Amino acid sequence: MKPILEYKDYRAYMQDYYDYRKSHGAFSWREFCKLAGFTSPNFLKLVCTGQSSLSKIKIAPVAKAMGLAGFEAEYFGLMVTYGNATKDSDKKAALLEMERIAREHRVRVVDADAFQYYESWKYPVIRELAPMMPGAQPRKIADECKEYVSAEEVRDILAFLVKAGFLKKDGEKIYSQTEQTVIGSKEALPIAIRAMHKEMGNMAVRAVDRYSASERFITGATLGVCEEAYSRIVEEVSNCCKKVVDIANEYKDLNQVYRINFQFFPCTGKVKEEHHA
Template sequence: MKPITEYSDYRTYMRDFYEERKRVSYFTWREFASLAGFVSPTYLKLVCDGGTRLSKPGIAKVARAMGLEGFDYTYFGLLVKFGNAKSAAEKEAALRELEQEARLNKIRIVDAEAFHYYETPACPIVRELAPIMPGAAPGEIAASIRNKTSALDVQDALQFLVKAGFLVKTGKGTYKQTEKSVKGSKEAIPLAIRSMNREMAGLAVQSIDTDSPDERNITGVTMGIDEAAYARIVETINDCRKKIINIARECENINQVYRVNLQLFPLSDKVNNRVVKKETSNEQD
């Protein structure tokens, strides 16, 4: 059975524990529940099938039944907290606790790299800047970043990027990008990207006030659409994003780091009655 740190879903871990015990001995859901001290013989199967959540008091019972102690016990409790979280904010908080606990115990967890990479703009910005500033000290790189970033932030980002394999150090103060992509679980990646999008959206707002129109392109369209039109627009945005990525890949004389935010979001609730088609409002600076 895999180490618990390779799991991001406590239900999957519990089911794997059950399957492993069943493989080597006669073991049933009834016995698992009894071992954990539950009256209902089907409760833990219901939990693993997603029919209900493991209760807070049940964490200690199940952990004891699975023989978890120390860090593994704590990690399991945080996995349950993450899996049972009802909001994105609660899930992010639980994921941060998981990462912090793993860091304190010097243990690498499956989602730590992804969440750390997307947690602040520093990592993706430094990943792009460092290779085009050979020999630059962390303070010099920090000074070239327009949002407030310290030399220590850059130094920490560089150390993480090299350790995680996103950059390779080729000499003193010189770095080369790798082809490694940011990977994580299906639960953690959307949360990490959501956190990054919030940060980058804030930088876009700052850019309106601090950067001249010659250096930025911020436009918007306010429009009335239906579900079919929404799907077509999303497809167009995805095609546009892919074209932009290809243009960036073809660039050979990189001298600056940019961010493209492609945003499409609702400004109203859905209206049931039919409305007359109106002209769209195009806003451009």
């Protein structure tokens, strides 16, 4: 089976372990549970199917039952912490620790890059802005940003963008964009993007008063929907966003960085139909 460092889902790892053992000899859920100290003969099967969760105090016995020790046992514990966490902050902390362990043991993962890229508006904005200002000093780039960023931050961000492959350095302080996009696991990326949505949403609120109507466009509608209407609207907005990107890419003489947000969220709970006698 695959090395544990290639997993993010502890249930998937346990299921693969069980399947591997079973394919190489007599092995049952009853035996697996007994090795891990459970009296229920199918509890671990329920865990693997998502019908139950592995508690913190049972991490070590289950890891030992699967022959895990050292960094592998630690990694398994972090997978359980991630899988059971309900807060984004706890999930992020667990994933970053998993990334650290994987990096130390020479397994390439990109979740840390995803978190760093999305942790602030500064990364995507400077990625767009730097190629428009060939030869510019970090201080000049910082001065063009509407939100505060220091010259030292700009210098560090540019170094990260080049190292991570999001920008290419063509000369002294001359940058161009690459085809590179942020690639992260399906577990990490949603957490990182949620943080960016929150930050860009706050910037949009400030933009209402900061800029004149000729510099910004803000509109909206409040409407009633059903599940089918919701799905159709989401698809339409998604297609619109892609079209906006296509339009921007048609032009070469770019001279400013903009952000476009789409927000479509519930303002009420679902109204249940009442049946009257």
